[in-house]
Amino acid sequence: MAFGKGDHLHLIDGSAFIFRAYHALPPLTRKSDGLPVGAVAGFCNLIWSELSSGSAGKAKATHIAVIFDAGSKTFRNDIYPEYKANRPELPEDLRPQFPLTRDATRAFNVACIEIQGFEADDIMATLARQAQEAGGDCTIITSDKDMMQLVGPGVGLYDPMKQRPIGEAEVIEKFGVGPDRVVDVQSLAGDSVDNVPGAPGIGLKTAALLINEYGNLESLLARAGEIKQPKRRETLVDNAAQIRLSRELVTLKRDVPVEVSLDELTVRAPEAEPLMEFLSRMEFRTLATRVATKLKVAAPLIEASKGFEVSGAHAEPAATPDRLPFDHAGYEAVRDMDALNRWVAAIAEAGRVAVDTETTSLDEMQAELVGISLSVKAGQACYIPLSHRQGGGDLFGSSERVAGQIPLDQALAALKPVLEDASILKIGQNMKYDWKIFARHGIRIAPLDDTMLMSYAMHAGLHNHGMDYLAEQYLGHKTIPIKELIGSGKAQVTFDQVEIDKAVKYAAEDADVTLRLWQMFKPQLPKVRVTTVYETLERPLVPVLADMEMAGIQVDRDTLSRMSNAFAQKMAQLEDEIQDTAGEKFNVGSPKQLGEFLFDRLGLPGGEKTKTGAYGTGADVLEDITTLEDTHPQGARVAARILDWRQLSKLKSTYTDALQTAINPETGRVHTSYSIAGANTGRLASTDPNLQNIPVRTEEGRRIREAFVAPKGRVLVSLDYSQIELRILAHIADIPALQQAFRDGLDIHAMTASEMFNVPLDQMTSDIRRRAKAINFGVIYGISGFGLARNLRIPRAEAQGFIDRYFERFPGIREYMDQTIAFAKERGYVQTLFGRKINTPEINAKGPGAGFAKRAAINAPIQGTAADVIRRAMIRMPAAIAGMDAKMLLQVHDELLFEVGEDASDALIKVAKDVMEGASHPAVQLKVPLTVEAGVGATWAAAH
Numbered sequence: 001m002a003f004g005k006g007d008h009l010h011l012i013d014g015s016a017f018i019f020r021a022y023h024a025l026p027p028l029t030r031k032s033d034g035l036p037v038g039a040v041a042g043f044c045n046l047i048w049s050e051l052s053s054g055s056a057g058k059a060k061a062t063h064i065a066v067i068f069d070a071g072s073k074t075f076r077n078d079i080y081p082e083y084k085a086n087r088p089e090l091p092e093d094l095r096p097q098f099p100l101t102r103d104a105t106r107a108f109n110v111a112c113i114e115i116q117g118f119e120a121d122d123i124m125a126t127l128a129r130q131a132q133e134a135g136g137d138c139t140i141i142t143s144d145k146d147m148m149q150l151v152g153p154g155v156g157l158y159d160p161m162k163q164r165p166i167g168e169a170e171v172i173e174k175f176g177v178g179p180d181r182v183v184d185v186q187s188l189a190g191d192s193v194d195n196v197p198g199a200p201g202i203g204l205k206t207a208a209l210l211i212n213e214y215g216n217l218e219s220l221l222a223r224a225g226e227i228k229q230p231k232r233r234e235t236l237v238d239n240a241a242q243i244r245l246s247r248e249l250v251t252l253k254r255d256v257p258v259e260v261s262l263d264e265l266t267v268r269a270p271e272a273e274p275l276m277e278f279l280s281r282m283e284f285r286t287l288a289t290r291v292a293t294k295l296k297v298a299a300p301l302i303e304a305s306k307g308f309e310v311s312g313a314h315a316e317p318a319a320t321p322d323r324l325p326f327d328h329a330g331y332e333a334v335r336d337m338d339a340l341n342r343w344v345a346a347i348a349e350a351g352r353v354a355v356d357t358e359t360t361s362l363d364e365m366q367a368e369l370v371g372i373s374l375s376v377k378a379g380q381a382c383y384i385p386l387s388h389r390q391g392g393g394d395l396f397g398s399s400e401r402v403a404g405q406i407p408l409d410q411a412l413a414a415l416k417p418v419l420e421d422a423s424i425l426k427i428g429q430n431m432k433y434d435w436k437i438f439a440r441h442g443i444r445i446a447p448l449d450d451t452m453l454m455s456y457a458m459h460a461g462l463h464n465h466g467m468d469y470l471a472e473q474y475l476g477h478k479t480i481p482i483k484e485l486i487g488s489g490k491a492q493v494t495f496d497q498v499e500i501d502k503a504v505k506y507a508a509e510d511a512d513v514t515l516r517l518w519q520m521f522k523p524q525l526p527k528v529r530v531t532t533v534y535e536t537l538e539r540p541l542v543p544v545l546a547d548m549e550m551a552g553i554q555v556d557r558d559t560l561s562r563m564s565n566a567f568a569q570k571m572a573q574l575e576d577e578i579q580d581t582a583g584e585k586f587n588v589g590s591p592k593q594l595g596e597f598l599f600d601r602l603g604l605p606g607g608e609k610t611k612t613g614a615y616g617t618g619a620d621v622l623e624d625i626t627t628l629e630d631t632h633p634q635g636a637r638v639a640a641r642i643l644d645w646r647q648l649s650k651l652k653s654t655y656t657d658a659l660q661t662a663i664n665p666e667t668g669r670v671h672t673s674y675s676i677a678g679a680n681t682g683r684l685a686s687t688d689p690n691l692q693n694i695p696v697r698t699e700e701g702r703r704i705r706e707a708f709v710a711p712k713g714r715v716l717v718s719l720d721y722s723q724i725e726l727r728i729l730a731h732i733a734d735i736p737a738l739q740q741a742f743r744d745g746l747d748i749h750a751m752t753a754s755e756m757f758n759v760p761l762d763q764m765t766s767d768i769r770r771r772a773k774a775i776n777f778g779v780i781y782g783i784s785g786f787g788l789a790r791n792l793r794i795p796r797a798e799a800q801g802f803i804d805r806y807f808e809r810f811p812g813i814r815e816y817m818d819q820t821i822a823f824a825k826e827r828g829y830v831q832t833l834f835g836r837k838i839n840t841p842e843i844n845a846k847g848p849g850a851g852f853a854k855r856a857a858i859n860a861p862i863q864g865t866a867a868d869v870i871r872r873a874m875i876r877m878p879a880a881i882a883g884m885d886a887k888m889l890l891q892v893h894d895e896l897l898f899e900v901g902e903d904a905s906d907a908l909i910k911v912a913k914d915v916m917e918g919a920s921h922p923a924v925q926l927k928v929p930l931t932v933e934a935g936v937g938a939t940w941a942a943a944h
């Protein structure tokens with residue numbers, strides 16, 4: 001039957017995907033001969049995902065093909081010989097994998113197309129046109145932005161790396177124009193990766209601005225003389241021919257002579273024998289098992305490859321947990337004590353259990369326990385409903401408890417012995433949440449394992465570590481969405497209102513998934529050498545943070561209320577000042593009105609409109625305007641006052657207002673929640689509320705800290721690492737001058753200034769020291785001359801001179817940076833001194849993101865080591881202060897905050913300082929001392 005209406009063609013961009021798989025995934029080699037096969041494994045999982053479930057949106061493929069580049073030379077090289085001339089040589093371990101991906105495509109019984117003289121993009125553009133003209137649909141599976149010009153009726157993209165469809169809205173988000181104008185924008189902006197010249201000095205944002213204003217490229221070039229900005233006008237006039245050449249290079253051909261017809265691309269089921277032979281030859285044990293189960297044939301016996309296999313687009317440990325289907329047939333509702341006692345006995349016999357809780361809220365301090373799910377064997381799990389209710393409730397929220405549930409106290413009494421039994425391992429996903437729920441009911445879970453933290457230890461920087469994501473990527477299973485049970489928006493209900501039969505499938509599945517992830521991840525920890533990180537820095541932190549979060553910190557509501565009022569009055573004063581300076585009234589809180597005032601009425605330089613049509617007025621734009629005091633004093637003063645107003649507005653809404661509502665009605669305290677796996681580097685993140693972003697150096701930030709108080713008869717004690725990241729930099733980069741300065745207890749910023757500017761310490765001025773301080777901290781984060789110029793309000797050339805001089809005085813820092821980037825490019829990750837791996841999948845990227853990826857790689861070992869140090873201190877602290885009238889409340893970057901009895905503060909400081917200053921590791925002998933500064937006070941501000 002001819003391809004037509006109702007048919008859906010999926011085109012897989014094989015050439016692009018193998019590159020992304022190679023750079024994004026850890027290495028994998030065939031055990032028998034050491035052949036690199038990691039990119040092939042990633043490629044195979046994509047093909048299998050397509051054939052088995054259809055990853056590209058809801059519509060499964062009726063026709064499918066994988067498209068490759070036939071060679072490096074195409075018709076574009078005839079037009080412009082320098083096209084893609086900057087492309088580096090293929091890595092040695094990637095070169096042999098290209099022909100294997102063709103073999104893989106054929107082994108899966110999928111059409112494999114490549115044509116000499118044309119790029120894969122042109123072939124896909126042609127096939128997409130043919131599908132469209134035949135009345136069918138086409139989805140192109142690619143992460144290549146160049147393909148966005150094809151999006152339109154019947155043609156869409158699907159990004160397999162981000163797992164999202166790409167339609168017109170996403171194209172506009174990327175390019176600032178619709179798909180029909182993408183080529184025009186690319187012709188102006190050029191492409192450094194493909195060596196497309198474009199118009200010098202014009203980037204994507206400016207290109208989109210121009211195309212939106214003039215309609216299309218030809219209109220723009222014809223009217224280029226009308227453009228007001230001299231540089232922009234000259235660029236377009238002088239480079240018109242080059243821009244038109246660029247358009248030829250970026251425009252995809254849609255008439256490539258493809259000899260294969262659409263009808264020949266019909267989806268065909270894989271033939272088991274050749275596919276199993278290929279997977280066995282590649283030694284892809286995990287994938288072979290999955291495919292064999294689906295095809296209902298015996299899986300070949302394969303010895304595991306060295307490294308990682310992959311699932312979807314990300315790394316998957318090459319372990320083979322029980323591959324039973326997720327059909328829910330083995331899930332049970334436990335409604336009486338006899339059934340619960342059977343499960344308790346099974347847990348004791350197994351010596352382990354995956355456990356999960358269902359509650360009425362994400363706030364562990366106020367959530368009610370609704371039910372508990374357990375699993376001791378893959379495919380078998382139970383759900384214990386405890387407080388499900390029926391009826392929407394009356395005006396006062398009352399509802400009736402559903403019959404057939406074990407009383408809460410009886411169920412917990414039966415489970416408490418096994419949950420606290422030291423010989424039985426409790427396995428969870430984000431176990432800190434469940435730990436706190438049980439702790440509020442008198443159960444302290446131990447020992448525990450956490451699959452989220454296992455994934456974090458292995459995959460930091462590659463992807464998120466939520467259960468739904470991990471289940472799909474590593475188990476090939478899509479979990480039941482919570483919205484199917486509780487709804488969304490105004491119609492959303494709490495979990496206690498869900499019917500028990502529906503709750504069983506959802507909740508028991510969570511425990512089942514968690515157990516299977518544990519079976520897969522646990523054996524991989526030693527294989528990827530992160531066991532020590534997981535066992536010493538991740539897992540033991542769970543109960544420590546849970547206790548801190550449950551303790552909370554007392555906040556004075558009256559102080560916050562007074563500050564909110566004071567901020568509101570100051571904001572009103574600033575509004576008057578702004579409007580007086582402006583000479584007219586406008587809404588200070590409206591970016592649109594502000595942009596019109598600054599750029600239309602005052603005519604300030606640098607105004608660029610966003611895709612919404614309004615001028616951008618972000619902090620960076622306003623900070624640049626504040627430097628124009630000499631030439632545009634009115635605009636500079638307005639911008640400065642706006643920044644002040646915004647700072648107060650943010651403090652008021654984020655802290656002084658929000659903290660009042662965050663006070664727990666039962667405890668009278670604020671209970672933040674720490675995310676262990678939120679940042680790639682190991683730094684903790686504070687949420688609900690975020691207590692880590694209160695400004696440290698401003699008067700307003702200090703005033704907010706005054707609202708955090710100690711109860712009567714107690715004090716707050718702050719212990720803060722002094723310049724820990726600079727100390728770690730001095731060690732890692734091996735800078736003798738910095739190391740000696742830290743050992744001698746010198747003012748490190750004054751010492752740096754003296755070294756750089758040849759100023760004796762006794763003649764040091766505050767301005768010179770301030771500049772050195774900005775450079776010291778800026779270098780850690782890979783600051784550019786532009787960034788330093790903005791921070792110090794000095795010319796860019798002068799700022800770059802400071803940075804150059806810094807590297808001359810401390811050459812070890814440049815050497816460290818170069819070595820770190822080289823290591824990241826070779827290995828795909830960087831490491832802290834304690835062995836934490838931070839994956840760097842974008843380190844080999846080109847274009848605007850390349851600089852960020854390099855800066856992140858440089859900073860990660862420093863920031864990550866500092867994070868590891870304070871984690872080690874926190875983990876050791878409870879035992880060190882046991883028996884003292886003290887408890888640890890908060891961690892804010894390099895600071896720990898304690899609540900202590902008035903008479904115990906000195907003892908606490910001595911013990912805590914010893915723990916923190918000795919929080920390195922015997923195997924990590926720092927060449928500089930760790931120093932901790934302590935403070936005591938009735939408020940956080942007084943102690944800081």
